[in-house]
Amino acid sequence: MQRFDPVSGARPPPNSARLVIRRDPLPWESGLGWLLWLTEANGYNSPASIVSGGLTTDRDTFRTALSNATTVPVEDILDKFHSKRGHRDCVCLPAGRGAVWMTSRKRPKVCPACISAGLIPAVWDITLWAACPIHRCWMVRKCPQCGSEISWLRPGPDRCGAKGCDGRYSDAKKQGVSDQVAELMLLMGAAARLPGMPRPSALMEAFGALDLADILRLVALVAMPHEVLERTHRLASNRWLNTFDPEEVIDCAAGVLYDWPHNLHRFHARLRRTSSAPEDTTTKSTYPGLWRLTQGRGLSFCPESIRKILLPPLKALIDPLPGRRMRVAPFAERQQDSAPSWISTYDAAARLGLAPSALLLMARRQILRGEFCAHGSRTLLYLRAADVAKLLAEREPSAGKDRILSIVAAREFLGLGKGPFQVLTRRGIIQLTPYSIRSGNDLRPRFSLRPGIRQGGLEAIISLFEKASLSRSEGAVPLGRAVKSLSTHGVNMADVVELVRQGAIDPSVIDPSASNLRRFGLCVSDLKAAYWARCQTNAAPS
Template identity: 25%
Template sequence: MPRLVVRFAHRPTESVRIYVLRLTEANGYSDPSAVRRVAGLPATYAAQPCDLSGLVAAVGGLTDMGTLERAASWQDADGLVRLGATRLAPALVAFSRPRVCVRCLDEGRAAEAGWDVTGCGACPRHGTVLTDACTCGRPLGWSRPALARCRCGRRLEACHVDAPAAAVDVARTLTALANGQAGHHAGLPLTTLDAFAHAVRFLGCADAAPAEWRSNLMTKPTVAGSLAAACRAAPALADWPHGWHDWVLAPGRFGEAAASGAERAILHRRLRVLLSRPGMEGMLDETRRAVASGPHGPLLRPSDFLYTDRAPATFVRGMDAARRLGVCSGTVATLIARGEIQGESLGAGRRRAHVLPVTGIDELVSARAASYDASEAARRLGITVRQIAALRRAGVLPVMRGIPGVRGAGRYGPATVAGLLDRIAVHVAPGLHPGDVSLRDVAERRWVRLPEVLSAVLRGELSVRAPALPIGDIGDVHVAGQAVLRLRHPRTEECLDVREAASRLGVSIRMIPVLVRAGCLVAQEQGPGALARRSVTERSVAAFPRRYALASEYAESWRTNTRTAIARLKERGAIAVVEPDAGRGISSVWRRTSSGGRIAPDTRRERPGRSASHRPFLASTPRAGARETNGSGRRAS
């Protein structure tokens, strides 16, 4: 069998394709086909198993058969191909578009087998971008005359563009694993080239849109694509395992601001395909620990691929948190929605699942155990539970946020209760004066609402005194009785109480609050659900007969009953200001002035000696059943 003129041995880190290409350049051939003819090799010698004894003979036995077979990219029974000193999936090797570092070749160094891995886009020795195309625009192939030349005959130019540091670190690990050495990333459980390259490819296209995911995963990237993929994968693989945990628990994946259920299910399937491969066992364990420490950990079932019970849970479900807090799950959901406690509301099929951090629940349980309910807070302040509720509604005594009480009563912190007494004590002077009344007596006698008194005291508008300092509770604080009365009636105009207003209008007492709510009367002070004493302004009571009229007045003027009068008013388009309610004893009220088609007759009270003919509206409105007559007194035709 013929031999090549120039012969040399195979280098340990190069593939059989690179070895044949070096023999082509040394013997002056234009492409590797001449070497294949001399050695009797088929065109698929590097991809499919064949007899390489001809190549051994062509180089004069300088390389043995076993070395060349290990350097060939032949697929084994597991579907993996050999690259350098290891094996990996064929989809991770750029067979059709090789890459080189021209500076390494110019320095006489051997071509690295790891350059052809799809995740490698930089030279780990020089830190520059690899070359995969010629200046003529053609991509590199295996049918070229030399390693550093293109098929067009031009010599490849060395690239002096610095690659990103993250991409260089990934390339350093890829080439080291291809040469059978330990990777550059310390502590990384991906000890095989196949596992590490799969992780780089997955992280490089994990954030792609669903329509682009499959094409990005199947397409072998160029050098630019490999650099981008390596830069996206490096943060998750560099600081192991913290970088990987940050990637898994990032917003939009399994973190607090999680993605939708459909997107999370897609990511779950992709992770399952990746982590089910051989060599991914360590990465799978870290993924399970990361998911278990996130908000989705409590929602996983034992049959889930990512479930583990060997990692401490940092989140609990809403129902477990409710059980510990002594409330229902709905209360926990409400507190999360209000932002009073830290938690997440996640989609779980057609329903919502609520999760809370364990540390936050522990703090809430401890704070709840140390807090006071309404009864205890009332005992310490020396007032009643009802007055505690009034102080809470007025904002004088706020409840603890995130700690629910029974029926919405809330819980009160010890510091809040003691702080209220300290704030009052700042304004308290020692010694009592004649006529002073305890705040407890003021509240019990209902002279004025306790929140109003305390608010005036805290604003410094009301002087308070105590027999001795420091004060024990609110009952030790005294105020002048006349000052309370002035606080009770800070009138800007003359006011009437409910009984006086009802007497002047000739209505029942129960009508006054209804007229106030309808806007017919003005109340200067209006308490929750009831009017305060002497709160109805005299001006609005005096103006009421001029603006409004009761249905009974219309019925009296038309000499009919109230029901017929109301029906006749509605027929004429009038709108009632107050609708009648016989069950509550409420009469209907109508506006006198005409507006928007409303009919409101003038029903001023008739003075003695004044007939109905002096009331134009009533005179023009005949009584039901009366005969219509002309001016002579005869019946009209």
């Protein structure tokens, strides 16, 4: 195909080896994304037409031909196409180097909002890059018009390469992500030095010291299935990622890392159940109590940078139980000291229908009182039998305002979605209360502990809006829509409740027939002004 300039219409000689329109790749741009830009700018149908032989030719020949066509040095092209540079298990990342499994171009993906600019960031080549942190949406892997998989052999970054299809990926509908996934992607974007990040991630305080390669290792570690953890303890070969979608891996890892370190017990419980885990000598010398608790199996297969972050929170799960220190008493002494008043964690878990790791978390939050006791070479947590019996006695929720609702029933009672409801629970506006429910048949009943919410606390929030509500005003929109429209500015449902409590904003009744928070609405401009005034007041020096 003959090259031409789409602007001036000038055509170079047939033997010309250089493109008419060319530019150097941007520092954060993908190599194949840069090649697609050159393809569209010079009027080709596929990047394979730029160099003779296409994209499947020998690597050295391809780089040399591309360098001659664009006048870009071969050394810069090596980094753009993730060259190993002599290392068998090392590739170039947008910030530093990483393992081979961290990048993949087999299934290209795009962000519908970012692709309209015609530039493809290098972070889209990362295997676990499943969402866009700038626009808070999942990446797209298919054409919205014909439904075919995205291919690198296409006429432009935003154009479909299927035969007879002129669809554009920017027309695809954006699917929003949860707060957990958004915070994890913001952390990965900051580590990759991606420009245009809206704000720092909430996970930056805990994981900001890790580079991009270590963050990818940590995500793969906490999302690794238990059967894979039983089979291998090396992060260098993550073939199991090929059997899972990146969206599933990111969603699983974000759920564990979002509420750090309270969710760490879920991950570490799998390590304790793994029989083939090697002995963790570093944990034994640094935290001997933790080493005994995990039966000598821990994080020996993790890089040192990740171990420094994982080990202190694991130790923090133990320290606050009996005061501020870990008290280990001989098991024989505990048996002589009123043995019936204490119960082991495993017996209590069998009675309550819970995992032992959940009881450890309840003891840390002082819902249950317990102490660690040495039992041979192991260290076990013993709980007071009276506390366990009290939980078993609460078989049915109370009535009236003391009635305990499940999380689903509480969301329906308030009329809120899952995201705003989680924000209220994390900020402490809604308090979770554990209660036990009975399941199974009458011959072998089983009691399971579930988190619930007292109805009185939910009625207090609704009455707060009723006292501050006015008649319907002009410009008022439903409460959920007003909060969602300002979510990019950092406004959430907890901020709205605090502003209503302080009298900074006045909700309006827009649907009197509703019986929950759906009946109220807010003026978006008033909410935005009150929120920014509150932020400036908090930021002012005292």
